[in-house]
Amino acid sequence: MNYWLMKSEPDEVSIDDALAASGATMPWCGVRNYQARNFMRDTMRVGDAVLFYHSSCAEPGIAGLAEVASTAYPDDTQFDPDSPYHDPKSSHEQPRWMLVDIKAIAKTRLLGLDELRKHPELAHMRLLARGNRLSVMPVAPDEYRFITRLLKKKPA
DNA sequence: GCCAACGTTGGC
């Protein structure tokens, strides 16, 4: 069992949007970073736990829980000239970008960046590292457990 | 809107 954090801009897809999707499941399209793609393609397994993170918004932070719901397959948006995620250098024969399906499980309280930074137990999270830009990243099991406990508590 | 940090591109 692996643990992950996945960023989404709530203006695009919020945890509420994900929960409202058919089966609360949606293809995690639009990832255009090789490292993030490799995590989805090579390491994710069905049933892995996911922290659903809201980024580029007024209150960035963990907003819900989700799980990996498929193995990796090509991201269709890369082939669509009308999509903002279109990649003219990709082809059906050799698709460049892969994704997995993500199933939303629950909305949580908003666990903001400032609160995450308060805890020494989380000091090594990749999310909190300087200049971090990865949109899909692994979370250590201890960090995941600590965060799920925090989510059940009131904000500090 | 600003800007630091980072990844990618492409000329050499």
Next chain:
DNA sequence: GCCAACGTTGGC
């Protein structure tokens, strides 16, 4: 294979 230029991310 180096590296400058450029584009993007994402918090503030």
